[in-house]
Amino acid sequence: MSTNAYYIPHKATWPIIGTVGLMITLAGFANVLNGSSIGPAMMIMGLVVFIIMLAGWFTLQAVESESGMYSTQVGISYRMGMMWFIFSEVMFFAVFFGTLWYTRNLSVPWLGGFGDGPGRSTHETLWPAFEAMWPTNGPGEIGGEFEPMGTWGLPFLNTLILLTSGVTCTWAHHGLLAKNRDQLIKGLIATVTLGFLFVGLQAMEYHEAYTEMGLTLGSGIYGSTFFMLTGFHGLHVCVGAIILSVVLFRSWKGHFKPENHFAFEAAAWYWHFVDVVWLGLFVFVYMM
Amino acid sequence: MSAVVAEHDDHHDHGPEKGLLRWIITTNHKDIGTLYLVFSLAMFFLGGAMALVIRAELFEPGLQFVEPQFFNSMTTMHALIMVFGAVMPAFVGLANWMIPLMIGAPDMALPRMNNMSFWLLVAGALLLASTLFMEGGAPASGWTLYPPLVLQTGAALPFAIFSVHLLGISSIMGAINIIATIFNMRAPGMTLMKMPLFVWTWLITAFLLIAVMPVFAGAVTMLLTDRFFDTSFFNAAGGGDPVLYQHIFWFFGHPEVYVMILPTFGVASTIIPVFARKPLFGYSSMVYATASIAFLSFIVWAHHMFTVGMPIAGELYFMYATMLIAIPTGVKVFNWTATMWKGSMTFETPMLFSIAFVVLFTLGGFTGLMMSVAPSDFQYHDTYFIVAHFHYTLVPASVFILMAAAYFWLPKWTGNMYDEKLGQLHFWLSAISVNVLFFPQHFLGLAGMPRRIPDYAVQFADWNMVSSIGAFVFGFSQLLFLYIVIKTIRGGTGEKVTDEVWEDASKHSLEWTLPSPLPYHTFTTPPKEIPTEHF
Ligand code: HEM
Ligand SMILES: [Cu+2]
Numbered sequence: 001m002s003t004n005a006y007y008i009p010h011k012a013t014w015p016i017i018g019t020v021g022l023m024i025t026l027a028g029f030a031n032v033l034n035g036s037s038i039g040p041a042m043m044i045m046g047l048v049v050f051i052i053m054l055a056g057w058f059t060l061q062a063v064e065s066e067s068g069m070y071s072t073q074v075g076i077s078y079r080m081g082m083m084w085f086i087f088s089e090v091m092f093f094a095v096f097f098g099t100l101w102y103t104r105n106l107s108v109p110w111l112g113g114f115g116d117g118p119g120r121s122t123h124e125t126l127w128p129a130f131e132a133m134w135p136t137n138g139p140g141e142i143g144g145e146f147e148p149m150g151t152w153g154l155p156f157l158n159t160l161i162l163l164t165s166g167v168t169c170t171w172a173h174h175g176l177l178a179k180n181r182d183q184l185i186k187g188l189i190a191t192v193t194l195g196f197l198f199v200g201l202q203a204m205e206y207h208e209a210y211t212e213m214g215l216t217l218g219s220g221i222y223g224s225t226f227f228m229l230t231g232f233h234g235l236h237v238c239v240g241a242i243i244l245s246v247v248l249f250r251s252w253k254g255h256f257k258p259e260n261h262f263a264f265e266a267a268a269w270y271w272h273f274v275d276v277v278w279l280g281l282f283v284f285v286y287m288m
Numbered sequence: 289m290s291a292v293v294a295e296h297d298d299h300h301d302h303g304p305e306k307g308l309l310r311w312i313i314t315t316n317h318k319d320i321g322t323l324y325l326v327f328s329l330a331m332f333f334l335g336g337a338m339a340l341v342i343r344a345e346l347f348e349p350g351l352q353f354v355e356p357q358f359f360n361s362m363t364t365m366h367a368l369i370m371v372f373g374a375v376m377p378a379f380v381g382l383a384n385w386m387i388p389l390m391i392g393a394p395d396m397a398l399p400r401m402n403n404m405s406f407w408l409l410v411a412g413a414l415l416l417a418s419t420l421f422m423e424g425g426a427p428a429s430g431w432t433l434y435p436p437l438v439l440q441t442g443a444a445l446p447f448a449i450f451s452v453h454l455l456g457i458s459s460i461m462g463a464i465n466i467i468a469t470i471f472n473m474r475a476p477g478m479t480l481m482k483m484p485l486f487v488w489t490w491l492i493t494a495f496l497l498i499a500v501m502p503v504f505a506g507a508v509t510m511l512l513t514d515r516f517f518d519t520s521f522f523n524a525a526g527g528g529d530p531v532l533y534q535h536i537f538w539f540f541g542h543p544e545v546y547v548m549i550l551p552t553f554g555v556a557s558t559i560i561p562v563f564a565r566k567p568l569f570g571y572s573s574m575v576y577a578t579a580s581i582a583f584l585s586f587i588v589w590a591h592h593m594f595t596v597g598m599p600i601a602g603e604l605y606f607m608y609a610t611m612l613i614a615i616p617t618g619v620k621v622f623n624w625t626a627t628m629w630k631g632s633m634t635f636e637t638p639m640l641f642s643i644a645f646v647v648l649f650t651l652g653g654f655t656g657l658m659m660s661v662a663p664s665d666f667q668y669h670d671t672y673f674i675v676a677h678f679h680y681t682l683v684p685a686s687v688f689i690l691m692a693a694a695y696f697w698l699p700k701w702t703g704n705m706y707d708e709k710l711g712q713l714h715f716w717l718s719a720i721s722v723n724v725l726f727f728p729q730h731f732l733g734l735a736g737m738p739r740r741i742p743d744y745a746v747q748f749a750d751w752n753m754v755s756s757i758g759a760f761v762f763g764f765s766q767l768l769f770l771y772i773v774i775k776t777i778r779g780g781t782g783e784k785v786t787d788e789v790w791e792d793a794s795k796h797s798l799e800w801t802l803p804s805p806l807p808y809h810t811f812t813t814p815p816k817e818i819p820t821e822h823f
Contacts, residue, residue, distance in 0.1 A: 006394060006395075006473070008315065008394060008395045008399055009315050009399055009400055010315065011305060011314065011315060012313055012314075012315050012399070012400040012403050012404075013311040013313050013580075014400070015313075015400055015401070015403040015404035015407060015705045016312055016313065016403070016404075016407050017402060018404060019407040019408050019410075019411050020411075022408070022411065022454070023411040023414070023415065023454065026450035026453070026454065027415065027450070029446070029450065030415075030446035030447045030449075030450055033512075033516050034443045035447065040575075041531075051541055057400075073472060073473075076472050077397035077398055077468045077469075077472050077473075080464075080467065080468040080471060080472060081397075081398055081401070081464050081465075081468055084463075084464045084467055084468075084498055085460075085464060087498055087502070088460050088464075088498075088499075089502070090501045091498070091499055091500070091502040091503055092502035092503075092506055094503070094506060095502070095503050095507065095536060096506060096507030098536070099521060099532060099536070102529070102532055103527065103528060103529065103532070107524075107527075107528070107529035107531070107532060108527055110529075111524060111527065115599060116599045116600060117597065117598065117599050118529075118531050118596065118597030118598065119524065119531075121530060121597075122524055125325070126524075136527045137519060137526055137527060138523070138524065138525050138526035138527030138528070139524070139525060139527070140523075140526060142518075142520050142523070142525055142526035142527075143518070143526070156413065190435075216518070217513070217517055217519055218517075218518030218519065218520075219377030220520045220526035220527045220528075221520050221521070221526050221527035221528045222527070223519070223520075223740070224340075224513070224519035224520050224521050224526070224528065225521075228510075228513065228519065268618045270707065275690070
């Protein structure tokens with residue numbers, strides 16, 4: 001660790017492999033959506049290539065890092081990369097939070113005849129009987145009758161789980177900094193377990209929504225915003241938990257030093273980000 | 289930052305890989321810059337061909353060559369290809385080439401990711417281009433992809449949406465790389481306020497990209513789920529709102545147009561002082577003006593939606609906020625003019641293109657100001673007037689400056705001089721034809737000719753004919769550019785250029801202190817002195 005040189009790899013084969021994998025996956029998915037029979041096979045093939053790329057590229061990075069090829073300055077580049085990547089994710093979630101805000105505070109009231117927005121005339125000409133309220137599946141009652149998701153059952157439990165996992169993650173980090181391997185590994189095991197537990201409970205919640213509450217992705221704007229926000233978040237929890245599992249594996253192999261553990265930090269940042277998004281969801285989707 | 293020294297994993301071979309593989313697996317910022325530039329030139333001709341289909345159809349009233357549906361596919365694909373395939377990648381290519389050289393760094397901060405962002409761009413463009421051959425044709429909704437119209441697209445819809453995702457990921461990766469390079473790889477002594485303006489404008493552009501590309505990705509994701517997964521985001525019957533899509537799109541779309549213009553400003557601020565043989569006038573005001581334009585770009589989006597319907601307070605707010613942009617933009621135009629004031633100017637091709645940029649961009653800015661007046665915009669909106677507006681801000685601005693950049697730096701990159709006579713011929717052909725092409729569109733728009741319609745009333749016939757003639761002259765003049773570029777790469781005029789290429793250029797920026805042609809690796813040890821002439 002800490003040579004003075006800025007490491008510039010001479011060639012890179014994983015990027016092109018990953019690009020091809022991603023492109024085949026998406027083209028396959030598009031074919032699936034169009035109902036074409038080659039879709040599923042393409043999609044699976046692309047995904048396999050993509051996963052191989054992820055495994056290969058990250059292994060390469062880990063090996064290089066452990067053999068001390070990255071100077072402090074390279075580490076700073078990686079940290080900046082991760083920070084700005086998380087910023088882009090923040091903006092992605094902002095779109096869906098913004099959508100929720102706009103529909104609840106502007107377009108649904110307009111549809112109900114309030115204010116002077118564009119939906120007012122829709123109210124007057126198409127659905128004069130529609131009354132603005134939340135939750136709603138709109139004047140067309142798209143998706144039929146449904147029961148909105150409660151707050152204090154599973155969602156509250158999940159909030160506690162995710163917050164606890166944030167604490168255990170930080171506890172593991174302290175272990176790493178104090179060269180306390182035992183604390184590092186225990187902390188990570190707890191974080192990963194809590195993460196997957198969260199996903200499991202979320203799956204139960206979805207199951208209940210679909211089978212007992214009549215609440216689906218197709219339940220008008222309420223169902224759309226509810227499932228897209230919580231769904232994208234759940235996906236991020238899955239990814240975060242997988243990243244943390246890899247970090248756990250590497251910690252167990254004896255990687256990471258107090259002065260050099262970018263992968264751990266990046267995973268932890270990502271995890272805290274996912275945590276904060278959940279708090280936003282809990283307040284704006286479940287509580288309000 | 290501490291001393292930057294590049295290390296190579298093999299000790300004997302410092303040159304590029306042999307053969308085609310070199311380009312596929314390269315991590316070298318110059319190679320990747322070249323890939324971006326060549327790709328964007330190819331897309332420029334593809335998008336240009338589509339524009340000529342449009343102008344051929346509009347040459348006369350009535351339907352002559354193409355079906356209306358295909359005509360609309362052409363306007364849509366022309367815009368998407370020019371924006372995401374030609375102009376943006378060209379500036380990313382310049383960033384790759386020039387930023388490490390200008391700040392004295394050995395390469396970009398994240399070379400492997402750099403490679404991936406280029407190839408993802410190609411993948412996205414391939415998906416997009418493939419929609420031309422699909423059942424139901426390529427998207428025909430306009431590049432803004434408004435629902436509910438866009439939801440009627442045939443098999444192309446999911447491909448176009450995923451293409452946007454890929455292009456978005458590519459842009460975000462590229463932008464992250466640029467930010468990390470600028471913040472982390474500057475040579476000792478290269479403080480932020482000593483960076484050339486091209487570097488500054490790209491820093492701010494990269495920030496814009498990371499902030500808004502995910503927003504576009506979110507918007508098209510909602511289109512996808514509305515079409516295939518029963519959601520109601522943009523469906524009023526389900527409590528959604530199609531106008532919401534427009535808000536989200538333009539929250540992305542307005543900063544997006546600045547993504548194409550801010551690096552343009554940066555290159556202009558780099559070229560003009562060299563040929564005026566003076567320092568840039570008002571360096572720090574240029575930096576602040578760029579930052580304020582970027583900030584304002586986030587809070588003016590609904591000027592694209594004045595006629596769509598908004599509460600009156602919204603109309604007023606977006607009108608005044610939009611007018612504010614004229615202030616920092618005016619600062620810039622003033623500074624470029626003041627830079628030339630009493631300079632000992634010469635008029636080589638890069639300078640000619642840059643001066644044309646200052647004049648014609650200002651014209652585009654003025655029409656922008658006209659449209660920012662909400663009640664007047666009811667007359668201009670969705671007519672050829674707005675087509676004229678944004679083409680003035682994009683073609684004789686962004687595209688001209690890209691040409692200027694090519695003439696300016698090609699001698700440095702290749703070590704060969706381009707043919708000055710041919711360059712000037714190319715300039716005059718382009719500068720005249722571009723005005724023949726776009727100026728009459730102002731008249732057409734004011735008289736009420738709508739955009740994106742393949743046929744028109746006979747009173748619009750004359751100016752459409754003029755405009756189409758201009759289009760063909762402009763289009764074919766660009767073949768001359770292609771010829772000049774190829775000729776320069778393959779030896780040019782035969783005259784070898786000096787390291788500085790342009791008189792005293794090395795006082796302005798670091799790249800001119802290096803040998804011409806540039807070696808494959810540069811600044812493996814950081815430069816000792818930082819040029820300061822651009823203040
Ligand atoms: C002085 C600053 C500017 C102002 C005040 C301004 C204002 C406007 C307004 C009000 C519109 C909407 C017109 C309508 O649809 O009725 C518009 C459209 C547009 N502007 Fe500008 N603009 C400015 C600079 C620019 C620049 C620098 C670019 C690009 C480099 C640009 C590109 C566009 C594009 C592409 C559209 C049309 C989008 C579409 O509907 O397809 N503008 N501008
Ligand atoms: Cu705008």
